[in-house]
Amino acid sequence: MPRSRALRVLIVVALVVVLALVALVAVAAAVVRRPLPDHAGSADLPGLTAEVSVLRDARGVPTIEAATAEDLFRAQGYVHAQDRFFEMDYRRHVTAGRLSELVGENEDALAADKVIRTFGWRDVAEQELGLIDESTRRYLQAYAEGVNAYLDSRSAEELAVEYTVLGLQVDVAHPEPWDAVDSLAWLKAMAWDLRANYDDELARGLTYTTVRDVARVDELFPRYPADEHLSIVAAEADGSDVASTGNAVLPADLERALADAQAALDAIPTLVGEGDGVGSNSWVVSGDLTASGAPILANDPHLAISAPGVFMQMGLRCADVGPQCPFDVAGFTFAGFPGVIIGHNADLAWGLTNMGADVTDFFLERVDDETGTYLYDGERKALDVRTEVIEVNGGDPVELEVRATDHGPLVSDVLDIASLAGSPTPTGGRGGRTEVALAWTALTPGRTADAVFRLNTAAGAADVAAAAAAFAVPAQNIVWASTDGHIGYQAPGLIPIRQRVTDGPVPSDGSWPRPGWDSRYDWQGFVTPQDLPAVQDPPEGYVVAANQAVAGSGPFLTNDWDYGYRSQRIRTLLDEAIEAGTPIDVELTNQMQLDTWSPFADELVPALLGAPVADEFTEEAVDLLRDWDGRQTADSSAAAYFAAVWSTLLELTFQDDLPESVWPNGGSRWLQVVVNLLGDPDNPWWDDRTTVNVVESRDELLSRALETARLELTVQLGKDVRDWEWGRLHTAAPQHAVLGGGGIPAPVRELVNPQPLAVPGGSSIVNATAWDAASGSFAVTAGPAMRMVVDLGDLDASTWVTVTGTSGHPGSVHYTDQFDAWAHGDTFPWPFTPDAVRDAAGRELTLRPAS
Structure with a gap:
């Protein structure tokens, strides 16, 4: 064939392919745009x-x-x-x-x-x-x-x-x-996603099954640092049970029962958010301290990063x-x-943060499968049993037998997994096994829906209290401000009353899984709304509610708070502005929401700089920490290195002792744990059990963490430490719930998942873009689902932003048109x-x- 003819044939073939691709793209675009609604x-x-x-x-x-x-x-x-x-x-x-x-x-x-x-x-x-x-x-x-x-x-x-x-x-x-x-x-x-201390309670039980030392378990769940991090309500701390279990007597098959329960509960998809990164910031400032002369309210709930938000x-x-x-x-x-859900009307603005009250309890039940009963106060009671039929699109229906005790549904046998069987446990006369029932306030019918509309029309403290009285679950801190100049806080929620048991196998404060066979551990009703903490117009001129302890003189709520690093930083920023005589306005409040100062740096860097370093290669990285201002900005080399050191230190210190399911995620509890351990250089937690015949001390693990992190970041980011940036590791990648994960074709994932963006911040930082130190990734797991600042003196001067956009259609311009602004800390007029x-x-x- 002549070359010219062959060339023409190739051109024709190429043109046909191009046209086919264009047609395919056009069809795909039409399919994507077809659901877009008419907005005019x-x-x-x-x-x-x-x-x-x-x-x-x-x-x-x-x-x-x-x-x-x-x-x-x-x-x-x-x-x-x-x-x-x-x-x-x-x-x-x-x-x-x-x-x-x-x-x-x-x-x-x-x-x-x-x-x-x-x-x-x-x-x-x-x-x-x-x-x-x-x-x-x-x-x-x-x-x-x-x-x-x-x-x-x-x-x-x-x-x-x-x-x-x-x-x-x-x-x-x-x-x-x-x-x-x-x-x-x-x-x-x-x-469910905002259910408070469920994870800590389960983690205590699972930690005990491997450590078998109550005192060592307590070291991993330290007391809230009330002397350093102030509570929401300024009053005496709420009383609680003794934290230590003393000589715990727990079932022999506890580990298997709790592991099965965790596997079942982890199967529930994340719809709002879960884990240590889920929390929120909120604060409200009196008009005496603001530029407008009226209150200012700020709120940014920290939830899962999803597409759409x-x-x-x-x-x-x-x-x-x-x-x-x-x-x-x-x-x-x-x-x-x-x-x-969160916003303002013409008279009042309100914000919500997770209160963290203990609204769930695991009850260990001694179940006899042969008789379909469980042990309760020395007698056997019949399980409640029903059958559910689950329809499967394109498959056969699946029957599920659901069993429950008076405490709640048995969750340790839901998934029919291999570890279900459990080992025999003495049950007072019959063989059986330990299973886990979950008591949860949300399984009691309530009137939270009424609370939404009451907040929507609230005008002052009495209206907020009336809304809170109906707000059963989830238990949320409510901060509020009114256009007539008042500010306040109100705790709502359905809070269980737990009887104090002084001679039982575990504390009765809800911090550990409870013996279901002992009625003294049963819930004794619920706290009346009038007894829940509240405050109006406090003398300091502001209220900060960022998941820290509530305190006050009201009922016992929990011991498992966020450890208050974010809340205390917000208080510090407010105090600095007040002491400087700087009127607080919307712009300054927006800047506070974006604060990236790290309490981790403040607490840990001095100890790291005191650890011996063996070579110049590692010293190059350590030098980054010497000049670091402690801010985890997206372009910070020191922030990148510190995060790698922190995750490595947690791995070296704890992973050899704990079940994988409770490895440290690096949140506020783990910061408090490590801060406490730094003063005890020979504590057994520092010893790496994987090194035979060697007992490590604190300084040895700190040095190893510095060296290992240097090597890891060299592989990930390059040899020159000046090229490292936190934002190259720490990205926000919203994912579609159904089509955004593995197993989905790449073109579909690219359509529904926004491109990841570098973000500043981190765990327990005011700009709370959390990451999981046990995951091997620095990617954001939870962050501000929105940011809002409301000026009660000029409501039109308020600002807001969401993590993605208003639309749930991937083909819409509004699917991700706020994502870049959110990542860079920008907001829009409201x-x-x-x-x-x-x-x-x-x-x-x-x-x-x-x-």
Whole structure:
């Protein structure tokens, strides 16, 4: 063939390939863009009594204005479904234990379904529907009608691209109608992820099974440093049981039972966040100390980094605010639930942080499988047994036998894993085994839904207290400020009362797994709301609630607090501004939220610099710490090296002694542990048990950590320490819950997962971008899901940002249009008054009553 002809043939073939690729890309783009909703024009919404306006700003943030409260929430349901229905659908499948119906045969999905069916989240939500206020039921029903109106005229593929992708593997039916219980069940997921000391209680038990020394276990769970880190409420510390177990007498098969329980509970997907990094910052400052002369409130909840982020910004406004339609509120919403979770109205702003109260207990039960009974006060009681059927998309149904004691469902045998059997344990006359039941306040039907709407319309301390009285789970610190100049704090939550047992095998304060066979360890009811700590207009002129101890003179809440490094740093920054006579404004408050000073550096660097270094190669890295200002900025070489040293030190010191499931994650508890150990250079924890016939001391492990970290970062970041940067290691990578993980084709993952961004901060730092020191990675595991600052003197001067964006559609510009700003610490204006909202609006959708 002549060369010219051959060339023409190649060109034609190449052109055909290019055209095919272009066509494929065009088809893919069309599929991705197909579910994008109309944010302008008009649409019919059945059930409305009058037209509803939905104004959206440059970031797609909607403000809804309606004539009645029911119209308002009906429109909110429609708007949530527009932007985030797949997220809502995924959540309701999870909370009902029906994830396998959505994603098909998947081991992780089935494991989650088994555990959640065992808990019965949706069953509890169904009971709550009959307990809540009649007005709340109306709002939930109107919200559901709005969601369903959007679903009715669209196929699954028109609702979300996720259904198109899932449809390649399983049958995707049109989503079921939304109902009020779907919304209530979502509160159970939020409560589960924010359940406080569950991890510490389990970790104590598992640590004891390998260490077999109560005093050494206590060293890993030190007391809160109350003399150094002030509590939220300035009063005497709340009393508690004796921390040490004395001579613990625990079942021989404890390790297996607790390991099985942990495996089961870890199967529940993270919907909000979990682990040491989950917490929050909040503070409120009196107008006497601010530039505007009115209070300023700041809040940034630290939750899992997900795509889309858990919060969606929104404004909800009645056209004529009054008793019949009392809402004029803006803030952060959960898609799937009506109202605003955190935000402000025209009279009051509020923020939430995890209080950390102990609302879960593991009860060790002596179960006899042959008789279907468990031991209780020397007698045997029958287990409650029911059968659940889990439908699997494309597979056979799975039957699950759920068993429970009076303390709660048995969770140590949910997954049918090989280690289930357990070893025989004496049970007072019959053979049996130790199993684990979980008592949890969220399994008691409550009225948290009422609390949301009460906060949305609150105007002062009495209203906040009334909302808190209904706020059963999760137990959250509420900080608030009002436009008439008051600031305050209120503790809500359903808090168990535990009887003091002085001669039992373990403390009765809820810090250890409890003997279910001894009724003295049973819960004795719940604390009355009026007895929970509260404060208004404290003399120091501010309140800081950042997961530290609550204290006060109220009831015992827990001993397992965050150790207060963040809260104390915030107090320090406020005190410095006050002492300097600097009026606190929105800009300064935003800067405080971005503070990267590390308490780890302050506590540990002097000891590291005192350790012997054997070679110049390591000394080059150690020199970074000599000049370090202790700030973990993204461009800091010293911060990168310190983080590597810290994770290595924890590995060398503790991993040889502990089960893998409780290896140190590097959070505030572990900082306190190591700080305490530094004063005891020959403590047995410093000894590396893997080195035979050698007993290491503190300085030897510090030196080894410095040397090992230098070698590791040389491999990861290069030989020249000046090229190291914390942000090259520490990145935020939001991940899609269904399509973002392993096993998903790369093009799909790239579509749904935003590109990772370098971020400053770290664990127990005010800019709290946590990472897990036991994971082998420095990537962010939890961080500020949003940041907000509210100026009660000029609400339109307030600022906000979310971790990703308002939209849940990967094809939308609003899917990630706030992510870069969030990573770099920027925020956006937060218009609130009608004129400001109108001026900021770029699009308007009018929802009309359907004929």
